[in-house]
Amino acid sequence: MTDAFPAGTVPNRQNGQVHLLASRTGxxxxxxxxxxxxxxxxxxxxxxxxxxxxxxxxxxERDRPRWVWEDTARIYPLLLxxxxxxxxxxxxxxxxxxxxxxxxxxxxxxxxxxPSRWDRAVAFEPAASASGVxxxxxxxxxxxxxxxxxxxxxxxxxxxRDAGSAAAGFGTQAEYRRQLDAVRASAEPGRLRLLLAAxxxxxxxxxxxQFAGLPWRTDVHDALLTRELGPRVAPGIRPERLENLARxxxxxxxEPGLNPDSQPDLMRALQKVGLKVTSTRAWELKELTHPxxxxxxxxxxxxxxxxxxxxxxxxxxxxxxRFHPEYIPGGVVTGRWATRGGxxxxxxxxxxxxxxxxxxWKLVVADAAQLEPRIxxxxxxxxxxxxxxxxxxxxxxxxxxxxxxTRDHAKVAMLGAMYGATSGESGRLLPRLAKAFPRALALTxxxxxxxxxxxxxxxxxxRSSPRPGERWLATQAKAYDPGATDADERRARSQARxxxxxxxxxxxxxxxxxxxxxxxxEVRRELRMLPQGAQGSQWAQGASGSEFDRAPHLxxxxxxxxxxxxxxxxxxTVEEIIRRAADTAGRHLFGDFPVDFLLTVATVDSYAQxx
DNA sequence: TCTGCATGCAGC
DNA sequence: ACGCTGCATGCAGA
Numbered sequence: 001m002t003d004a005f006p007a008g009t010v011p012n013r014q015n016g017q018v019h020l021l022a023s024r025t026g027x028x029x030x031x032x033x034x035x036x037x038x039x040x041x042x043x044x045x046x047x048x049x050x051x052x053x054x055x056x057x058x059x060x061e062r063d064r065p066r067w068v069w070e071d072t073a074r075i076y077p078l079l080l081x082x083x084x085x086x087x088x089x090x091x092x093x094x095x096x097x098x099x100x101x102x103x104x105x106x107x108x109x110x111x112x113x114x115p116s117r118w119d120r121a122v123a124f125e126p127a128a129s130a131s132g133v134x135x136x137x138x139x140x141x142x143x144x145x146x147x148x149x150x151x152x153x154x155x156x157x158x159x160x161r162d163a164g165s166a167a168a169g170f171g172t173q174a175e176y177r178r179q180l181d182a183v184r185a186s187a188e189p190g191r192l193r194l195l196l197a198a199x200x201x202x203x204x205x206x207x208x209x210q211f212a213g214l215p216w217r218t219d220v221h222d223a224l225l226t227r228e229l230g231p232r233v234a235p236g237i238r239p240e241r242l243e244n245l246a247r248x249x250x251x252x253x254x255e256p257g258l259n260p261d262s263q264p265d266l267m268r269a270l271q272k273v274g275l276k277v278t279s280t281r282a283w284e285l286k287e288l289t290h291p292x293x294x295x296x297x298x299x300x301x302x303x304x305x306x307x308x309x310x311x312x313x314x315x316x317x318x319x320x321x322r323f324h325p326e327y328i329p330g331g332v333v334t335g336r337w338a339t340r341g342g343x344x345x346x347x348x349x350x351x352x353x354x355x356x357x358x359x360x361w362k363l364v365v366a367d368a369a370q371l372e373p374r375i376x377x378x379x380x381x382x383x384x385x386x387x388x389x390x391x392x393x394x395x396x397x398x399x400x401x402x403x404x405x406t407r408d409h410a411k412v413a414m415l416g417a418m419y420g421a422t423s424g425e426s427g428r429l430l431p432r433l434a435k436a437f438p439r440a441l442a443l444t445x446x447x448x449x450x451x452x453x454x455x456x457x458x459x460x461x462x463r464s465s466p467r468p469g470e471r472w473l474a475t476q477a478k479a480y481d482p483g484a485t486d487a488d489e490r491r492a493r494s495q496a497r498x499x500x501x502x503x504x505x506x507x508x509x510x511x512x513x514x515x516x517x518x519x520x521x522e523v524r525r526e527l528r529m530l531p532q533g534a535q536g537s538q539w540a541q542g543a544s545g546s547e548f549d550r551a552p553h554l555x556x557x558x559x560x561x562x563x564x565x566x567x568x569x570x571x572x573t574v575e576e577i578i579r580r581a582a583d584t585a586g587r588h589l590f591g592d593f594p595v596d597f598l599l600t601v602a603t604v605d606s607y608a609q610x611x
Numbered sequence: 612t613c614t615g616c617a618t619g620c621a622g623c
Numbered sequence: 624a625c626g627c628t629g630c631a632t633g634c635a636g637a
Contacts, residue, residue: 262633263618281619304620307631332627336623343629346621372623419625426625494624505626509623559623559627 066090068176072203073328080211083546087528091200092175093118094330098199099182103456103464104192108182118175188462194588195461195514199330201521205554206327206337208524212548213322214355214555215363215565220606221314221354228350229302232311239306245299252292260299308343309351317342323355327557334506335463335513336559345558355556355607362571365610366578366601367561368516370394373414375512378586378595379460380443384436386595393598403436404429417444418508420501444504451503452496459510460589465503472499511589512560515597518588520554520562522581527552527564530573563607571603 066088069075079086096118099105106112183192226232230240238246250258253269260266266280275288282300285293317323323342331338339345357363368374373394377385388397395410404410409425413433416426417440434441447457451465454473458464472495478484479492530552547553552566552574566574579599586597602610 264634279618300619304631308621334627336627338628340629343621343631345623345628346630348621350621367623416625419627421625423624497624501624501626509627561623 068092068172070172072200072207076204076207077211080207080546085208085547086204088197089200089204090176090179090196091203092172092179094199094203095179095196096175097330098195098463099179099192101464101466102186102192102462103458104186104188104462105182108178108185110178110182113178186462191461194518195463198461198514198517198521199335201524202329202337202517205520205524205557206329208548209554209557210324210326211546212553212555212565213319213324214563215358215361216318216321216323217354217356218314218318218321220356221318221351222311224351224353225305225310225314229306229310235312242299242302242306245295245302248295249292249299252290252295260296261303266296305348305350308346309348313342332513333466334510335459335517336509337513337557344556347558349608352610353606353608357565357568357605360568362566362568362603362605363555363607363610364564364566364571364574364578364601364603365561365607366563366575366582366599367611368519368582369598369600370414371515371560371597372418372508372512374595374597375460375515376418376440376443376508377437378590378593379507379511380439381593382437382439382443383594385440386593389598390594390596391598398433398436401436403432417441418505420444420448420497420504444508447507448500448504450500451506452500454496454499455503457503457507459507459514461511461514463510463514465506465510468499515585515589516557516560518585519581519597520557522584523562523564523578524554526577526581527554527574530570575601575603 067086068090069092071093072089072091076086076089096110099108099110100119102111179196183189183196186192222232229242233239246260249260250256253273255269255272258265258269263280267277270277270280270292273290273292275290275292277284277288282297285297317325323344325342325344326340327344328338328340355363370389370393373385374389376382377389384401385394388394388401388403390397392400393407395407395414398404398410398414399407404413409429412426413429415421416430417433421427421430430441450457454468454476456465456467475488475495476492479489481488552564552570554562555565556563562578564574564578578601582597582599586595600611604610
């Protein structure tokens with residue numbers, strides 16, 4: 001393995017510059033160096049004995065300790081850079097956010113307390129890219145908190161010097177105790193424990209995936225761009241094929257000076273040749289017939305490719321043959337992950353051909369088929385809907401059951417049920433779905449009504465939707481005022497329905513996100529139990545590269561899809577693990593309820609070959 | 612020149 | 624009047 005970035009370095013998110021270097025020395029110490037933007041050592045080296053890690057061990061679970069720490073996103077990248085992987089963790093920041101909001105723990109001290117430093121968002125400050133940050137900064141000071149009363153730090157827990165006095169404070173151990181209490185006293189401690197474990201495991205996975213990166217062949221990418229756009233040109237210059245298309249567009253509308261990148265100019269030009277358009281969106285243009293349409297649609301497609309995933313993108317985001325997006329667990333209200341950097345959530349199918357396994361390795365790509373409908377079936381215990389998806393494509397099963405005529409209709413209707421469609425084809429098909437699957441549809445309707453009333457809804461494992469804000473409440477209140485106008489009432493109704501569609505979707509999307517977290521956590525756990533992964537030590541082997549260079553590991557995750565980079569010889573084993581993990585996740589969430597979570601799994605050399 | 616907003620489009 | 628996103632771009636206003 002030569003094209004992963006060198007073990008022990010953390011590339012800057014923006015430009016690949018190294019700001020921090022940490023490595024494990026021969027005698028078991030962790031050595032942390034801060035480097036400036038030019039790569040010069042910026043301060044004295046910090047040495048830490050390897051047993052003095054932040055967080056503390058709670059005792060043995062299975063044979064692995066669970067580290068309890070404040071914020072995986074700030075800590076774990078540093079450990080990974082030092083060649084250290086952690087098996088289990090409890091992320092206090094992420095878990096606090098869940099418990100603070102969950103309707104299952106509203107009576108807890110944690111939920112009722114005044115806002116503390118645990119409520120202040122620190123999620124979006126990746127330590128690894130901050131210049132000059134070291135482990136020492138993170139654990140020996142209280143750098144992220146301005147509160148003077150926060151005298152206890154995480155370091156108290158490290159050495160076992162923890163004081164009983166911490167219980168009343170806002171330190172790590174006190175917070176952990178509050179979280180345990182909140183869970184224990186809740187109506188669903190089992191579900192919450194699973195959610196917190198899954199969320200925390202997700203945080204570990206997120207850091208590991210960012211560290212490992214997605215294998216990316218810049219030569220393949222470049223060839224693809226050249227084929228589509230023409231040879232590479234300097235930034236600001238239109239590549240050949242785009243320039244040709246621009247010329248054809250100008251000719252077709254008779255405006256030699258037209259800039260096809262300007263929406264207003266384009267609108268005016270289209271109107272002038274008699275096309276009645278209300279926007280310049282591709283789907284609207286597709287309905288029209290005019291010589292300008294074909295070249296314009298082609299232009300838009302290619303211009304998008306160039307600006308979103310062109311050479312500039314490649315130079316910015318691909319470091320040593322790997323794409324390292326930052327994953328942000330819990331970054332979406334529903335519990336889905338967000339990402340930052342390089343648009344990892346929108347990796348177009350167009351460029352997936354550049355995602356290629358290393359020589360001798362394979363990519364195992366798996367996605368959960370019709371995940372959200374299956375989740376809905378299980379959530380509502382709708383056995384008929386679960387039956388429709390048993391061992392088969394769920395939409396096909398709905399057709400087979402005579403509910404609708406085509407797979408496309410089944411899909412549109414289901415999405416409409418989960419998103420709250422009221423009109424169009426989807427709206428028309430809904431009654432038939434409601435007749436066939438009354439329990440499932442009742443659940444989505446109930447969630448929508450709750451949202452319209454301003455109430456929160458809760459996912460399978462206990463993540464609750466936020467309550468609407470002041471502005472929302474004020475708008476609703478105004479509609480009940482004696483002097484309310486029709487416009488006031490309309491606005492209030494419309495806003496209430498908006499929130500209802502949000503809560504309707506929240507419960508399904510959020511529960512699906514929980515399933516996906518459990519799935520991925522199981523995949524990770526089993527991958528790490530493979531002989532090849534466990535062989536030797538759990539530590540990186542110095543210059544020979546990290547564990548990520550030798551053993552199968554997760555490299556990508558997208559809502560209902562995971563990708564594992566694996567030595568070719570282990571691909572079959574990895575497939576089995578991924579399938580087994582899906583079943584396990586289903587049982588974790590829904591026990592014995594008979595619902596299948598089918599996967600599409602492909603072992604490929606290139607991401608483009610998957611589905 | 613900088614910033615916030617609207618548009619458009621990529622993903623699930 | 625169909626949910627959740629991230630990001631590039633152009634444009635208007637500061």
